[in-house]
Amino acid sequence: MAATSEIPAISALSPGRASRGMSASAAASRRRSTLPSMSPVRVRFAPSPTGFFHIGSARTALFNWLYARHTGGTFILRIEDTDKERNREEYLQLIYQSLTWLGLNWDEGPRFGASGGGDHGPYRQSERAGLYTEYVNRLRDSGRAYEKDGAIWFRLEGERREVFDEHRKKTVTKVDAPPVVIDDRIRGRVERVEDEDFVIVRSDGNPVFHLVNVVDDIAMQVTHVIRGEDHLSNTSKHVRLYEGFGVPPPVFAHIPLILKQNGPGKMSKRDQGALIEEYQRRGYLPEALVNFLCLLGWNPGDDREKLPLAEIVRLFDLPGVNQSNARFDDRKLAHMNQTYLLELPADAFVARAREQYGRAGEAGAPALAAAADYFRAVVLLCQPKLKGLEELPAYAAHFFTEDFPIDAKVREKVLAKGDPWARLDEVLAALPGLDFGSDLALEEGIKALATRCGLGFGDYQSVVRLAVSGTNVGPSLTGMMRVLGRERVQARLARLRSTR
RNA sequence: GCCCUCAUCGUCUAUCGGUUAGGACAGGAGAUUCUCAAUCUUCAAAGCGGGGUUCGAUUCCCCGUGGGGGCGCCA
Numbered sequence: 001m002a003a004t005s006e007i008p009a010i011s012a013l014s015p016g017r018a019s020r021g022m023s024a025s026a027a028a029s030r031r032r033s034t035l036p037s038m039s040p041v042r043v044r045f046a047p048s049p050t051g052f053f054h055i056g057s058a059r060t061a062l063f064n065w066l067y068a069r070h071t072g073g074t075f076i077l078r079i080e081d082t083d084k085e086r087n088r089e090e091y092l093q094l095i096y097q098s099l100t101w102l103g104l105n106w107d108e109g110p111r112f113g114a115s116g117g118g119d120h121g122p123y124r125q126s127e128r129a130g131l132y133t134e135y136v137n138r139l140r141d142s143g144r145a146y147e148k149d150g151a152i153w154f155r156l157e158g159e160r161r162e163v164f165d166e167h168r169k170k171t172v173t174k175v176d177a178p179p180v181v182i183d184d185r186i187r188g189r190v191e192r193v194e195d196e197d198f199v200i201v202r203s204d205g206n207p208v209f210h211l212v213n214v215v216d217d218i219a220m221q222v223t224h225v226i227r228g229e230d231h232l233s234n235t236s237k238h239v240r241l242y243e244g245f246g247v248p249p250p251v252f253a254h255i256p257l258i259l260k261q262n263g264p265g266k267m268s269k270r271d272q273g274a275l276i277e278e279y280q281r282r283g284y285l286p287e288a289l290v291n292f293l294c295l296l297g298w299n300p301g302d303d304r305e306k307l308p309l310a311e312i313v314r315l316f317d318l319p320g321v322n323q324s325n326a327r328f329d330d331r332k333l334a335h336m337n338q339t340y341l342l343e344l345p346a347d348a349f350v351a352r353a354r355e356q357y358g359r360a361g362e363a364g365a366p367a368l369a370a371a372a373d374y375f376r377a378v379v380l381l382c383q384p385k386l387k388g389l390e391e392l393p394a395y396a397a398h399f400f401t402e403d404f405p406i407d408a409k410v411r412e413k414v415l416a417k418g419d420p421w422a423r424l425d426e427v428l429a430a431l432p433g434l435d436f437g438s439d440l441a442l443e444e445g446i447k448a449l450a451t452r453c454g455l456g457f458g459d460y461q462s463v464v465r466l467a468v469s470g471t472n473v474g475p476s477l478t479g480m481m482r483v484l485g486r487e488r489v490q491a492r493l494a495r496l497r498s499t500r
Numbered sequence: 501g502c503c504c505u506c507a508u509c510g511u512c513u514a515u516c517g518g519u520u521a522g523g524a525c526a527g528g529a530g531a532u533u534c535u536c537a538a539u540c541u542u543c544a545a546a547g548c549g550g551g552g553u554u555c556g557a558u559u560c561c562c563c564g565u566g567g568g569g570g571c572g573c574c575a
Contacts, residue, residue, distance in 0.1 A: 048575050083574060151573050167501045167571080192504060202573040209575045233504055233570035256506080257568070266568070292512095295524090299513060303523045322513085324506050325568055332512065332525045342538075385537050443534080461534050473536040 041073025042223045045099075045106070046213065048080040049091035053098040054274045055328065056228065056258045056267050059293045063255055064226045065104045066294070066316040076220060077109030077116070079124040082212055087126075098276040102286050103309070108220075120220040125212050132207040135215045135245065136200065144244045150203030154211075156194065156240065172196055180236035185224075185253040185318040187232070194236040210234065214241040217250060226253045226318070229325075230266070253318045256297050259327045266325070273330045283356040283389030284333075288340035292333045296326045306339055338387050346380055353379040356389040363393050366400040377483045381475045398469045399483065402491065406470045406499070414472065420463035421500060426453060427464055428493050436486050442478040467496035 045061040047053070068075035077099070081087045096112040099105075108118025122128060136152060139145035144155050158177035165172050174195050182190040200211040207215075217225065232254045242249040257266045260274075267274050279289055287309065295305060300315050344352065354375070357364035367375060378399045379392065386392060398404035414420060430449045435441035443457070450456050465477050468489060474480065481489050 046575090050575070080575065086574080149573080153573095165502090187505070190504070196571095199573050204573075206573085208573070213575085228569090229505070230569050231575095234575095236504090254505090259568075261511090264567080295512065297512090301514085303514075305512090305524055322506095326513090327511060329511050329525065335525055338538090387537080446534095457534060465535065471535090475536090477534050479534095 039223055041068060041071040042076065042221055043068050043073060043226055044076035044078050044217070044220065044222050045104075046078040046080045046216075047095050048083060048086075049088060049095060050083055050086040051091060052269050052274075053091075053094050053276045054267065054269045055276065055293070056274075058098065058102060058276050058289075059258060059296060060226070060228055060255065061099060061104050062102070062290060062293050063298075063316075063321070065106075066313060067224065067226060067318065068107070069313045070316045073223075074107045074118075075105075076118070076120070076222070077106035077123060078216060078220070079110060079126075080209065080212065081124055081126045082206055082209065084126075084206070094277065098280070101280055102276070102290055125216065128212070128216065129207075131219060132201075132212055132215055135218075136207070136211070139200075139244055142244070145200065151199045152201035153197045154200045154237075154241065154244065156197055158195075180239045182232075182235050182239060182252055184232075185251055186321045187229075187254055187323055190232065190235075192233065192236040194240055198237060200241075210237050210241065214238050214245070218242070218245060218247050222250055224251045224253060224318075226255060229254045229257050253321070255321055256323060256325045258296060259325050261328045261330060267328055273328065273333075281359060283352065283359070283392075284337050285340045285344070285352070285389075288337040289333065291340070292336045296328070297322045306336065334387060341386060341389065342384060344383070346376075349383050350376050350379055352389060353392055356392055360393045363397075367393065367396070370400055374483070381479045381483055385475055395474070398471075399480075402488070402495075404470045406466065406496070407472070410470075410472045411466060414462045414466045417462075418459060421497070423455075423460050423463050424467065424493060424497050427460055428490070428497070431486065431490050431493070434486070436482055439476060439478040439482055442481050446478070463496075464493070467493045 043064040045064045047057055047061075065075050067073070077095075079092065079095070081092070096110070096115075100113055100115065106115045108120060109116045109123045111117060116123075136145060139154065140152075145152055146155055147153070156175040156177050158175040161174055161176070162171055163174045164170070175197065177193070177195060179191040179193045182192070184190050198210065199208055201207050216222075235252055235254070239249050259265065260267045260271045262272075269275065276289075280286075290309065291306060291312075294312050294316075298316065298321050300307060300312070301320070341349070354368070357367045367378075370378075378396055382392060382396050386395065426449060427446070430445070434445040446460055447457050450459060453459075461477055462472060465472060465474065465480075468477070468480055468484065484492075
């Protein structure tokens with residue numbers, strides 16, 4: 001397949017970072033835009049379908065996507081399904097769905113919706129076995145690979161000696177080789193010694209991650225490898241493999257990890273709030289999640305936090321990515337989601353609300369059965385009050401049934417103050433004369449009633465709210481009355497009075 | 501244990517050696533009024549420690565300490 005001579009010398013174009021202590025110089029260069037490159041940028045996101053799609057994977061995908069879009073390059077999705085034991089079809093589908101939901105469309109890769117295609121396929125490693133064999137044979141031919149214990153090993157170059165490893169409690173063959181120098185776009189110069197031969201094909205004949213990852217990046221002509229810092233230690237192996245194939249390595253950019261919210265360690269699939277699927281289910285807005293994820297390890301260089309994706313694409317660059325790990329904060333994410341929700345245009349909000357009711361199962365049925373314009377009026381009334389779409393079905397339940405509960409504690413509290421029964425009767429009496437045309441008209445009508453009785457709006461508010469909604473919190477009272485309409489309001493007021 | 505890496509409010513972060521160390525989330529107080537939110541005002545909150553370099557270090561260097569990652573015939 002891809003001959004060595006076809007591979008452009010990408011690394012020669014990489015400016016990298018001058019020195020390890022590069023905070024100052026990095027700061028100077030971090031706002032600099034990407035240098036012109038002779039070869040178009042090709043990045044890839046390479047997940048394995050062995051578990052739920054989580055937030056760390058999403059951010060890795062996002063940063064690759066952003067870099068591709070920023071540079072006008074190509075974003076490739078490659079499925080690393082070489083672990084036959086753990087691969088699951090449903091996890092594969094979840095990768096496609098989650099990326100699509102987040103809006104991270106891929107230019108090359110398996111076809112899904114509008115994404116996928118490309119002429120460097122197939123894009124599933126399980127379908128590329130022939131290529132790996134070919135590359136392994138190249139290593140064998142050049143004496144860089146050998147068989148031992150039924151597996152195939154990559155041979156490092158250098159003096160060999162036997163050493164007893166105390167930690168692993170076994171004798172290993174060490175190779176004296178010069179350190180591998182990695183010119184990382186985010187971390188600067190990283191040196192690491194790779195001093196043991198390693199397996200590239202298991203004794204069962206399946207190639208291992210290091211091999212397939214490098215072979216595919218060569219074959220797919222990947223120019224920039226953007227991945228989590230947990231791969232930094234692997235990179236020395238990968239660089240040696242590139243050397244073994246006689247191909248210049250790509251530009252590496254190791255992004256910081258996301259740490260779990262509570263307790264030690266990086267975020268994993270088991271942690272609270274880790275699953276993309278869950279945000280989708282809870283009605284989080286993908287644009288809010290994407291915005292939040294961008295800010296975990298990157299910033300636009302000023303105080304802005306909520307910014308349009310197009311603006312992020314314009315500003316995003318590798319040197320601007322932070323070097324330190326970030327702790328996940330679901331409260332900040334919730335806040336971001338709320339601000340997006342508040343600013344959502346009416347039509348979009350109504351559509352999202354309908355989706356959320358769809359996910360709510362039986363609890364959502366009455367709302368979905370309601371007239372479209374009534375549904376619309378209800379959810380738009382609630383929009384400015386919600387923290388998340390997730391709350392909507394419960395928050396608005398009383399709009400869609402006359403059989404809503406009256407909160408006993410609230411009832412007691414409301415009825416304890418003043419003379420609410422009298423107020424209720426007054427409103428009931430005034431109801432035929434009230435103008436239900438607008439919130440303002442209703443407010444003026446009630447205020448006029450209050451003035452006649454020598455009272456204020458507040459004297460009516462809580463008891464009418466209780467009658468109409470069964471509780472003491474909710475949207476604007478006049479808004480609720482307007483949306484419910486005169487007949488329903490009257491029935492509800494009468495219902496409460498009958499419980500005296 | 502070895503290797504790599506990182507280090508500013510509780511959290512996410514800004515700062516191209518000189519700032520009253522800024523913003524956001526979370527928290528406190530207040531304003532607003534039609535409840536709850538939202539909004540507005542406001543308070544509290546940080547340079548891990550020790551050495552250097554420098555007229556001057558949060559910033560550059562070194563050593564500690566602490567966090568994170570890796571050390572698989574997982575990816």
